[in-house]
């Protein structure tokens with residue numbers, strides 16, 4: 001039997017919106033020893049874009 005676990009609903013610390021932390025994502029994070037995401041995918045993408053921008057400016 002393939003135990004997949006269950007999806008979790010988390011609240012984003014930035015926009016306070018609920019988002020789904022899927023069982024697959026949980027597995028991915030656990031395997032890499034990462035903490036649960038605290039931001040929704042949208043805010044994560046924004047922050048990543050911001051970071052990339054900073055790096056680009058520093059370069």
Ligand SMILES: [Zn+2]
Pocket residue numbers: 012013014015016017039040041042043044
């Ligand atoms: Zn968010």
